[in-house]
Amino acid sequence: MANLKRLPMPLLETYEWQFDGACMGLDSAVFFSPDAERGAAKALREAGAKAVCATCPVIDQCREHALNAREPYGVWGGLTVDERAQLVRTAKAG
DSSP states (O other): OOOGGGSOOSOHHHHGGGGGOTTTTSOGGGTSOOTTOOHHHHHHHHHHHHHHHHTOTTHHHHHHHHHHHTOOSSOBTTBOHHHHHHHHHHHHHO
């Protein structure tokens, strides 16, 4: 579960960057895995999500949000759950 204490106040100005996301209007299944997804299917879905993120004008804000909130699911800011966890571990170690 996301750490809600890390989230900013629920103000429109705080989250309005999301309206400019390349993911806006896409099916969330592109970014979030179905139950028990593994292997090649997971890698393919994540690659597709990352391709969308690569075109996104707000990728930096999205990534920052996901790292700050410790989003536990999905591709955010072009990073998978495992990639975000690795960044957090590296930051703590450094």
